[in-house]
Every structure is written in structure tokens, then in C-alpha cells.
Amino acid sequence: MKKFLSLVLAALLVLSSVSALAEGLQIAVPNDATNEGRALLLLQANGIITLKEEAGVTATKEDIAENPLGIEIVEVEAAMVPNVLADVDYAIINNNYALDAGLNPVADSLLIETAESPYSNVLCVKEGNETSDEAKALAAALCSQKVADYITETYAGAAVSVVAEPTDGFDPTVDYAALDGKVISIAASPTPHAQILAVAAEILAEKNITLDIIEFADYVQPNMVVESGEVFANYFAHIPYQENFNAENGTHIVVVAHIHVEPMGLYAGKQADLTALTVNK
Numbered sequence: 474m475k476k477f478l479s480l481v482l483a484a485l486l487v488l489s490s491v492s493a494l495a496e497g498l499q500i501a502v503p504n505d506a507t508n509e510g511r512a513l514l515l516l517q518a519n520g521i522i523t524l525k526e527e528a529g530v531t532a533t534k535e536d537i538a539e540n541p542l543g544i545e546i547v548e549v550e551a552a553m554v555p556n557v558l559a560d561v562d563y564a565i566i567n568n569n570y571a572l573d574a575g576l577n578p579v580a581d582s583l584l585i586e587t588a589e590s591p592y593s594n595v596l597c598v599k600e601g602n603e604t605s606d607e608a609k610a611l612a613a614a615l616c617s618q619k620v621a622d623y624i625t626e627t628y629a630g631a632a633v634s635v636v637a638e639p640t641d642g643f644d645p646t647v648d649y650a651a652l653d654g655k656v657i658s659i660a661a662s663p664t665p666h667a668q669i670l671a672v673a674a675e676i677l678a679e680k681n682i683t684l685d686i687i688e689f690a691d692y693v694q695p696n697m698v699v700e701s702g703e704v705f706a707n708y709f710a711h712i713p714y715q716e717n718f719n720a721e722n723g724t725h726i727v728v729v730a731h732i733h734v735e736p737m738g739l740y741a742g743k744q745a746d747l748t749a750l751t752v753n754k
Contacts, residue, residue: 542749607706
């Protein structure tokens, strides 16, 4: 009898520990509209929460319909999410900021989107410039086999080229002679966009075109400087973000080319693994 009671007590202690583990969990997510929605969709895809049926890419924590573990969603400016990782149980981090923080999205994330994610990162310009020789030359360089190979070899799955038919780096419809000596400015986030652009710059240099890469640490200014005409193009964000940004800000930023996708991942903070997110499931 004593042995039986001891076993029951031990089982109750285990259940109590598991229950405590699941209580008060915090997951930090980016607070901008589409990236928060993207993070929540990742949690839903893995059976952790359920969103309302009408929730889409701009979902927020207010759109959570079922949250069986009582997880607290902590909304943080995207660039700051890696900085709070140690203070929360988990964090969902955009790959560019994960890479900047020294995290390997493939090796270090506990959950990650598939490479078929619809959130492809795109080259954009202000509406009216999309058919210019500058835009076409820049697109051809970014859609080149050289860039595709660089993405594959450098990021090993943390960034994946989505260019179906890579070019040789040049567009036969472009008057490259007219661009001789031209400087094309482009706004980008440091990693991986500015790094990828450095490869494109080498291609453009063959035609004596200089690519001026201007780095920004946030997700707002790269669009604003293109809208104002201060900078010609940008390459930093995915399509849902750009579409939502235009709708909310009255800007006129248009997509020229789809370049790569960065699967978003969930990383361990206070928790070492996914145990706290799988109990009672």
C-alpha cells in the first residue's frame, strides 16, 4: 500500500511540474502587423494556438481563438526580439535579425517555416519606376545564377532563392550603355539583404554601374526613403508586409522581383526545448 501511495504521489508531482511548466509561458513576437500574423500562423501550424477563422496575415494576439496553454504573447519591435530572448520562454524572430544576433535559423530554431513559405523577400521601387532600365538591370542582377548560388552556399537554408529561372545577370532589353557611370541607390537591412546585394553589385560593376547600398536597422525607413525619392529601390521585406505598409501609409511601393524567402523560426529562451509547448496535447 505504501509503495502504491508513493507511486501515486510521484505521479502527482510529475503532473504538477508539467502543469506549472505550461503556466505563464511567454512567447515574444514581432509587433508589426504582418510579421506578428506570420508568427501566430507558425504557432497555429504547430497546434499551439488556434486563430479566428477570419484572421489573416495581419492577425494579432487579439485574433487568438484558442490558447489551451494560456500563453502570453509579448509584442516587441522586430529588431528587438533577439534582445528579449533571455527574458521570455520563447521568441519568434525574423531571420535577418536572427542572423544578426548570431543565431542559425536552421540549426538553432525549435520550429521553422517550410521553404515554401509565401513570404518571399522582394526588390521594390516607387510606382512608375518599375519598368525603368535601372529597375530592370537591378532585378536581372539579383535574379542571377551567381546570386542564387551565393544564397544557397552562404545561408544553407536560412535563406532560400525563389528565382525559378536565374539569369546570367543581365537583361537584354536594358540599354546598359545609357547606364554607364550611373549610381543606383538601394535601401536594405544588413543581413542577409545587404550581403546579397554586394554580389549583385559585382555584376552591375561589369557594366560600370555602381550600386549604393544603404543599410537600415528598421522596417519603416527603407520604404519611406523610396517613397520620397531619396533612394531608388529597397530590398528588405516580404510581400505581405509591403502590401500592408502601402495600405496603412498611403505609399506607392511596388514589387519588381521576388528574390528569396527566409523561413521564420521559434527559438528557445528560458525553456530549453519544446516540452512546455507540447504538454497536454
